[in-house]
Amino acid sequence: MKQVIIATKNRGKAREFETLFSALDVEILTLVDLDDAPDVEETGNSFEENATLKAEEISKITGQIVIADDSGLVIDELDGRPGIFSARYAGEEKNDEANIDKVLYEMREVPEEKRTARFYCALAVSGPNMKTIVVSGTCEGKILFERKGTNGFGYDPIFYATAAGKSMAEMSSNEKNEISHRAAALNNLKPVIETLF
Numbered sequence: 218m219k220q221v222i223i224a225t226k227n228r229g230k231a232r233e234f235e236t237l238f239s240a241l242d243v244e245i246l247t248l249v250d251l252d253d254a255p256d257v258e259e260t261g262n263s264f265e266e267n268a269t270l271k272a273e274e275i276s277k278i279t280g281q282i283v284i285a286d287d288s289g290l291v292i293d294e295l296d297g298r299p300g301i302f303s304a305r306y307a308g309e310e311k312n313d314e315a316n317i318d319k320v321l322y323e324m325r326e327v328p329e330e331k332r333t334a335r336f337y338c339a340l341a342v343s344g345p346n347m348k349t350i351v352v353s354g355t356c357e358g359k360i361l362f363e364r365k366g367t368n369g370f371g372y373d374p375i376f377y378a379t380a381a382g383k384s385m386a387e388m389s390s391n392e393k394n395e396i397s398h399r400a401a402a403l404n405n406l407k408p409v410i411e412t413l414f
């Protein structure tokens with residue numbers, strides 16, 4: 218079967234990619250269980266730049282076709298933060314609960330109508346004989362005043378997804394995969410994936 222490496226160490230993302238790719242005729246490998254996979258520094262100024270850095274570095278090392286995901290939460294009232302700093306918003310050690318607490322604190326006095334936000338996902342594909350391709354997808358919603366639901370990962374408990382009428386952490390994985398930023402981005406990548414093999 219066709220094989221693609223997903224250059225992520227995030228278990229939540231890896232799980233979603235496994236489900237999303239099960240509909241395609243492509244086997245995926247992630248970096249989640251590889252102890253010696255390098256930590257690619259995310260020094261870019263956009264989701265697209267960071268996805269490209271991750272895809273190109275892992276492709277260079279493995280010589281394989283690699284897809285990388287750089288994603289995050291963009292909050293209008295916070296001028297787009299946490300944005301590309303979503304994973305390390307409350308510090309370098311990457312703590313989902315601390316990140317959520319920081320956002321809830323910063324948004325504590327913002328009224329309902331000004332709590333608009335979106336999840337953003339950039340996907341980059343890089344391979345030995347190709348120019349890197351980058352696509353993106355978004356999911357619109359609002360920041361809740363407190364956590365709701367226990368599914369998903371990252372900021373899901375405080376993100377109310379408009380299209381679903383509930384928090385991202387109250388959705389089953391199938392529901393999330395129908396409306397998520399990651400699913401939207403992957404949908405934009407499908408025509409490219411078909412030309413890779």
Ligand SMILES: O=P(O)(O)OP(=O)(O)OP(=O)(O)OC[C@H]1O[C@@H](n2cnc3c(O)ncnc32)[C@H](O)[C@@H]1O
Nearest residue numbers: 225226227286287288289290303304370371372373
């Ligand atoms: O770089 P990799 O190894 O892929 O893993 P990461 O966790 O560092 O991933 P990012 O650099 O792309 O940072 C994205 C952060 O944004 C958040 N995020 C992205 N997609 C999300 C989703 O679907 N639901 C909730 N939070 C999400 C989550 O907290 C991630 O840590």
Ligand SMILES: [Mg+2]
Nearest residue numbers: 227259287304
């Ligand atoms: Mg990262």
